[in-house]
Amino acid sequence: MIFKEVKIETLAHPERGSFKIGPFGSSLKKHELVKSGIPVAGIENVLPNQFVSSFRKFITQEKFTQLADYEVKTGDIVVTTMGTIGRAAVVPKNIKTLIIDSHLFRMRVDKSKVYPPYLCYAINGYEGLKRRLAQMSRGAIMEGLNTTILKECSIPLPPLAEQKRISAILGKCDRLRRTRRYALQLSDTFLQSVFLEMFGQETAKDFPLVTVESLTKIGKNTLRTGPFGSQLLHSEFSETGDIAVLGIDNVVQNCFTWEKPRYITYKKYEQLKRYTVFPSDLLITIMGTCGRCAIVPEKFPTAINTKHLCCITLDKNNCLPTYLQACFLRHPFVLKQLGISERGAVMPGLNMNIIKDLVLPLPPLPFQQKFAQIAQKFERLRTQQREAERQAEHLFQTLLHRAFRGELTSSDFDDEAVSALSKEFDVKQPKPKSTVEVAEYLRTKVNQQETEAVQLTLPGLE
Incomplete structure (x- = not known):
């Protein structure tokens, strides 16, 4: 069934000002914001199909009286016009004055x-609308979403009963997708607990302080960045070839991933051998999203890294890559030297000199080996969680595509399927309080997932 398309502007409520952008310029100044009062929603409150009900900006009741035309109510849709433009969410029932x-x-x-x-x-998922936005904004620098453009866009509009049926199916899948994402985020706290208990400030005072440079393997170029300038040009990359070239995209998730293929010829590699990446090397991003770390897998083919990465070859009789990676990502003492107040925050800047001069506590090798064993089990669990999240995202996008083409049936995503998919990871698992509990939890989950296949494929969606 093909649904008739209608312009979004024809769906507006008949009351005046039903489609309205927030107050500009002198209508609401920064000094008029207060610490508590009537909340002011911004782009931070709008995720795709999800309204985040935590606020950091407020106005007084008196100021609200002046800005009452900009109030949002339950059932209103709010769309981001700056930053990541075009994200839309419905205002939920529990929202009061805002x-x-x-x-x-x-x-x-x-x-x-x-x-x-x-x-x-x-708005969030119809490809026709996305293409229309791209066409109408082509040729201009789109610093923000023009609301006139959005109103001119068209969407498929089935009968109201069908809209509700489609929304119910998509809502179930969307909740599953968010649960998968939350489970992945939650599991990261487990390894953080292990690391801080084993190597945190209370324990670290018994360990000697050393620099990163002192931990590298004896020899030349054991702490290095990639080739600069004319040494390696983009025009010399190809999608197939002899030697892989690693960049930010291989490291940005804090685990090594194969992304866009980049290769150079063996002849070019002969000129750049000093930039060779070895198995177990630690790669750190020093441009773009700085401070992300990944360990090069064992049995890795010959490769080099770009100038966007710092590559460290460690003396593994002194320091394990797993421990050093965890220090960069988790140790408060190291994060403070990098100018980061909390784990996960944006790093202000990074270069090879900063990295080699970093000071960190060095525990005995058996301590590092114990942590590495726990981390290995943890990563196996994380790998399966990432796959579950990927499959849930693929399922959601497939259902979206079917929905707007009029091909979505109730059997595509019924309650029984949701129940089966949701059992694979219990997000209500309490956070362990000790290293032993965390290690045991990870061991249980890994053993569980080794014997239970991850299955997110539904009938008709293979």
Whole structure:
């Protein structure tokens, strides 16, 4: 069944100002924001199909009286017009008095024509709308989303009952997708607990302090960046070849991943041998998203790294790559030297000299080996979680595609399927309090997942 397409502007509620962007310029100044009062929603409150109900900006009741036209209510759709533009979410039922800032666009729709969650899914996921936005903004620097452009875009509009049915199916899958993502985030706290208990400030005072440079293998170029300038040009890369070239995309997830293939010829490699990457080397991003770390896998083919990475070859009789990676990502003493107040924050800048001069506590090798064993089990669990998340995302995108083509049936994603898919990881698992508990938890989960296949494929969606 093919649904008729309608322009978004035709779905507006008949009341005046139903489609409205937040207050600009002198209407709301920074000094008028207060620590508590009436919340002000911004782009940080809008994720795709999810409204985040935690606020950091407020105005007084008196100021709200002046800005009442910008109030959002339950069932309104808010769309980001700056930053990551075009994200849409429905305002939930538990929201009380609230206004939007200048970076959001409020859409109050005629509910006799369109079901708000359906319109939200269409704005976030309908490929035809995305293509239209790209076409209408082509040739200009799109610093923000022009609300006129959004109103001119069209979406497929089935009957209201069908919109609600589609939204219910997509909602189930979307919740599963978010649960997968949350499970992956939650599991990272387990290894953090292990690391801090084994090597945190209380324990680290018994370990000698050393520099990263002193931990490298004896020899030349054991701490290095990649070739600069004319040494290696983009024009010399190819999608197939003899020698792989590693960059930020291989490291940015804090684990090694094969992404866009980049190769050079063996002849070119002969000129750049000093930049060879070896198995168990630690790679650190020093441009773009700085401070991400990954360990080169064992039995890795010959490769070099780009100038965007710092590569460290360690003396593994003194320091294990797993321990040094964890220090970069988790140790408060190291993060403080890097100018980071909390784990996961944006790193201000990084270069090879900063890295080699970093000071860190060096525990005995058996301590490092014990942590590495726990981390290895943890990573096996994480690998399966990442695959589960990838499959859930693929399933959601498949359902979206079917929905807007009128091909989505109720059997595609029923309650029984949701229940089966949701059992693979229990996000309500309490956070362990000790190294032993964490290690035992990880061992249980890994053993469990070794005997239970991850299965997210549904009938008709193979």
